[in-house]
Amino acid sequence: MVIYGVALLSFCMLAGVFAGELLGQLIGVEANVGGVGIAMLLLILLSNLHDHGLKLSPPTEGGINFWSAMYIPIVVAMAAKQNVVAALSSGWLAIAAGTAAVIASFMLIPVMARLGRRGGADDR
């Protein structure tokens, strides 16, 4: 049933966000630490249990795949509700700081990818 998939997804989200809140309180920050990431891991683990007797039926998978497919439209809606005016109108410092951070981070991606691959090869 479709609702099984939706419910499984909801369970993963609530459990993950709950764990992220607890983790945040544990290390003393006012933020959720990786709640969504934990929820994603949980969903991946649960959906990889088919060798251990938990096999999702196609309609159940449909309940999860629907939301996965809604991801891009949701992101479009998210873009349309950003505070773009505030970003553009609060002066050059904000724009310079944000832009410089993005450029520096972009440039570091290939460097880290290369370092990581080399490190991984040494492990083996």
Place this chain on the structure above:
Amino acid sequence: MIADTLSEVMTRYALITAFLCVGLLSWASWFLSERLTRGQLHASAIAISIGLVLAYAGGRATGGTRGIADIPLFAGFAVMGGAMFRDYAIIATAFGAHLDELKKAGLIGALSVVIGVVLSFTVGAAMAVAFGYSDAVSISTIGAGAATYIVGPVTGTALGAESDVIALSVAAGLTKSILVMVGTPFVASRIGLDNPYSAMIYGGLMGTTSGVAAGLAATDAKLVPYGAMTATFYTGVGCLLAPSVLFLGVRAII
């Protein structure tokens, strides 16, 4: 009378109106992508850019903070594009992600989150100094804002920064997130962003969940779960490091 009734119905069913509008917008973007750029520019990238333009127009028209969602007719955008549905859909994309890929980039992915926070903070703080700020609290708050627009105010509040500095840190974070949304598809091939491995590093270094979510959607939707996975740890790590270790570092230097 007909127009009034229609707008009343559309306002009452705001979320459904948003579904319809995003559907039409997606179709228009697909049309533009196919006909004008022959598929060169990803339809999602066009849709996200149109979304940002609408957000600007909405903000200008209403003076509000939620882009087009501040116009009552389009209030449903705030629900559809809000954190709840966004995170729900991000988690759903993990269904079908490969555990092996995650394991392969596990350590470097975690490392990239810490390095990403320190890098963005440092660059943002340097900009604050370049623009004439000289007190450690303001410099750290603006540096934290260059991490994400949540880390900025959390840090500023913890350190007791002035409210205009906190507003500035939010704007720096917003600039970052918007630039990541728009810029990612253009630099993707140059920075090797075409596999799960580099997507996890990308998510960890960029850290802005909305920026990463939209940036990967506009580049290759298959990479979304990997980038989003690491990005969701970023704000937490930023809130941990910025008001503590990183602030102490700034104070020691100044």
